[in-house]
Amino acid sequence: MPDVAMWGRALRAMPRLDKQEWDRLDLVSRWLIATRSAVIVMTFTSAAFAGLLAVKAGAFDPVLFALVAVGLCLAHATNNLANDLIDHWKGVDEGNYFRTQYGPQTVEAGFLSVGQLLLYAAVTGGAALAIGAYLVGLRGEPALWLLGIGAFFVIFYTWPLKYVGLGEPAVLLVWGPLMVGGSYFVITGEWSHNVAVASLAYALGPTAVLFGKHVDKLEADQAKGIRTLPVILGERRSRLAVMAMLVAQLLVVVGLVASGYFSVAMLLALVPAIWLRRVWQVYREPRPDGPPPELPAGVWPLWFVASAFWYTRRFGAFFVVALLADLVVSRI
DSSP: OOOHHHHHHHSSSSSOOHHHHHHHHHHHHHHHHHGGGGTTTHHEEEEEEHHHHHHHHHOOOOHHHHHHHHHHHHHHHHHHHHHHHHHHHHTTTTOHHHHHHOOTTTTTTTTTTTHHHHHHHHHHHHHHHHHHHHHHHHHOHHHHHHHHHHHHHHHHHHHHHHBTTTTTHHHHIIIIIIIIIIIHHHHSSOOHHHHHHHHHHHHHHHHHHHHHHHHHHHHHHHHHHHHHHHHOOOOHHHHHHHHHHHHHHHHHHHHHHHTTTSSSGGGGGGGGGGHHHHHHHHHOOOOOOOOOTTTTOOOTTSHHHHHHHHHHHHHHHHHHHHHHHHHHHHOO
């Protein structure tokens, strides 16, 4: 029987479970957990951002929007599956590594065999590729370039990009101009430099989340020879970089309002600034040795990433609300 409650859990967070619980799950629940669907909501927000900007331009196509949104989410899911497989092959998740502590790495935990994970990735990636091929046929060579660049990051993010400090810049590019700008192009048939710039206001959030995760596991990555950008920069500079990115999101919004691309209604996206103090309370100090007493049960060892993710989900929600308000104002 479908476990709808588990679907909701998997979309909100990364459930912790054992092999017996896994064996009782339906296929959809297993796929949602294996693909780490809780973080894919950030990808859907990027697609929604592009769709709303297409509405603003008077060129929205609901069918193309649906295809773009589903295709991007499937591509992200494929990337997460590929990450787990590559990390398993390279021995990164072996033993008591950070990744296995905040949610099941399905191969490492014995939930899926390598063959089963490859099947998950093949079906998921195949569906994403089929959607991409259709959109290339519709929009031509520019869409082919977008598809090729996206495929490059899906395949090579885990290795070698993450190993040489290029994983974080890749996420900024992917969640910004590639996802939002590319989706806007596919939906409307036109490329917009304003949209590409505006996309950075959102893309800085997922990049901050990734930075937070890599700061959390900085020592573990360093021991494994994985030179993420936080490993290269060090913890203190990386903590400050996350806060700088979250502030930069707000400054990009202000700049786009000042330029006239957005109306003053877009300033609603600045509301999450009231929560930056809470995030700063986490990021101003080094990572604690153990879970602080005020931390909710089940969150540790997530510390920096939990705070960044908490804030980014709220910023994303207000960002979409602000875009809707801007649409109303632009119609008036």
